[in-house]
Every structure is written in structure tokens, then in C-alpha cells.
Amino acid sequence: GDSVTQMEGPVTLSEEAFLTINCTYTATGYPSLFWYVQYPGEGLQLLLKATKADDKGSNKGFEATYRKETTSFHLEKGSVQVSDSAVYFCALSASLGNEKLTFGTGTRLTIIP
Amino acid sequence: GAVVSQHPSWVICKSGTSVKIECRSLDFQATTMFWYRQFPKQSLMLMATSNEGSKATYEQGVEKDKFLINHASLTLSTLTVTSAHPEDSSFYICSAMHLGSGWSNYGYTFGSGTRLTVV
Numbered sequence: 001g002d003s004v005t006q007m008e009g010p011v012t013l014s015e016e017a018f019l020t021i022n023c024t025y026t027a028t029g030y031p032s033l034f035w036y037v038q039y040p041g042e043g044l045q046l047l048l049k050a051t052k053a054d055d056k057g058s059n060k061g062f063e064a065t066y067r068k069e070t071t072s073f074h075l076e077k078g079s080v081q082v083s084d085s086a087v088y089f090c091a092l093s094a095s096l097g098n099e100k101l102t103f104g105t106g107t108r109l110t111i112i113p
Numbered sequence: 114g115a116v117v118s119q120h121p122s123w124v125i126c127k128s129g130t131s132v133k134i135e136c137r138s139l140d141f142q143a144t145t146m147f148w149y150r151q152f153p154k155q156s157l158m159l160m161a162t163s164n165e166g167s168k169a170t171y172e173q174g175v176e177k178d179k180f181l182i183n184h185a186s187l188t189l190s191t192l193t194v195t196s197a198h199p200e201d202s203s204f205y206i207c208s209a210m211h212l213g214s215g216w217s218n219y220g221y222t223f224g225s226g227t228r229l230t231v232v
Contacts, residue, residue, distance in 0.1 A: 036223075043119070043206050043223040044157075089156065093221075099210055100147060101221060105156045 002027045006090045006104030013080055013111055021075040021107050023064075023090035031092040033057075033066055033073040034101070038087045047075075047088070082111045115141050115211045119224025126197055126231055134192045134227045136207030142187035143209035147221075148180075151204040163190050197231045204228050 007022040025031065032051045036044040048057030053068035062077045073090060090104040116139040126132050136146060144165050149157040161177075163169040163184035171177045179201075181193040190209075194201055207224040 034221075041226075041228075043225040044208075045223070046220065049220065099145065100159055100162055101157075101208070102159075103156045106154075108154070 002031070002092060002094050002102045004090050004092055004102055004104035007107055008105065010108040010110060013109070015082055015111055015113050016079045017111075019075070019077040019080045019084075019109070021088055021090075021109070023073045023075065023104060025071050025073065025090075025092050027071075027092055027094050027102075029094060031094050033064070034091045034093070035062070035064055035073070035075050036089045036091060036103075038089065038106070040086075044089065080109075080111050082113055085109055085111045115209070115220070115222040117143075117207065117209050117222045117224045119207050119227060121227055122225060123228040124230070126229070128198055128231055129196055131193055131195045132197055132229060134194075134205055134207070134229075136190045136192070136209070136224050138188045138209045138211070138222075141209075141211045143190070143211065144187060145210045146184060146190040147208040147210070148182060148190075148192050149206045149208065151206060151226075153204075157206060160192075194229065197229070199231045202229055202231050 003026045005024045034049045035047040037047045038044050048059040050057040050066035056065045064073050064075045087106045087108045089106045091101045118137045120135050146163045148160045151157050160175045161169045161171045163182045165184045169182035184190040206226045208221050
């Protein structure tokens, strides 16, 4: 079945450091890929998405590129801020007609000043 | 943008009672809604998929008689935890699918979650 494997945390970085959170997936067909962010006690917010190979999703300084050849969708940010501290989830939606999201385990990110 | 309102945000109930959680799409019609459960420091586990006007589809291992889902309109889905027990304590999150500008741009909007504590 479909699955998402996500870099395990927790991850602790200093402010302005470079961030990478790895995500790889297994799916049949051509899934859509997502990164969601969850702040403490809240639901999930869409951070970015990509719907086909080589697409790059970007938002708030975060980027991720849909790499079909490596089945990856790694999240990157050049300079993190304290406000980026949250839990990040990689997810996929397998195909139209089967739209449920499959999530990775989540990565807790803490940025220290 | 698409907004989903989930209520209540937290609830404490006695063991054996039932609790209803509501999820409303405020500015779009949601033909499909999803209900997730999240344990502390863990990922989201899909419980069921509800489609307006039809029975919900439950994931394997989820008791349909315990977690009643009703999706009676295009803007409202409810999850009722019946005869709640302490092991049902968890964070429940709903999500609605919206088409955006079309099927090529479909997406998901999440509610803010409900923290259920059964004592």
C-alpha cells in the first residue's frame, strides 16, 4: 500500500540555520505530495504541495521538489526562525478517486534563538 | 480561502457518556470529509471517510458502532464517540476536501482539532 517515510525527529537547530527534513514515499500511479505544519494544540495547516513530477512547492521560505526518480519530497528552508518551531508532516494523496491522505510520522522541529 | 470550523476545541466527559464533534465547511461545499485521530507525539491516523448523503467508509480496525459519523449536508459532518472510555481520549481532527479551481487543484483543509478527555 501507499506509505510515507519521514525523517525522524526531534530536530533542534539554531536560528538562521539551514533546514532539511527528508521525506520519501511509496505509491502506485502519480500521487500528489504535501507538507503540513502543526503548531501546538492546533490542527494542520497546508505549507506547500506539488501535484506532478519536478514541480516545486514553496511557501513562507520553505521549498520542496517532487522527485519521481528518487520518490522524494524533501522540505528545505535556507534560514529558519524561532516561529518555525512546530511539527511537520509529509503526506501523499494517491490519486483522484482515492483522495485520502497518507501521512508520515511527523518531525518535531525546535529552533533556538 | 477554504475554512473548516471544528467544535468543540476541547471536551471533558465522564466514562460511558457520548460526545459529538462537529466539523463545518464555512465557505465551500465539502462532499468528502475525513476524520483523523492523533495520539500524543504521533502522526494522524485516518478513522473514516464520510461522503455527503451516504454511509461513511471506516478504516480497518475502527469500530463503526463506537465512532458514528454523519454527513447530512454539504457543509456539516459530525463524529459521535459513543459510550466513551478513557482509552478514547485523544485529539480528533477533521479535514474537508475542496476542489479549488478544479480537479487539478484539489486540496484539503483541516479543522483546528478537538481534544477529548474521558475521565
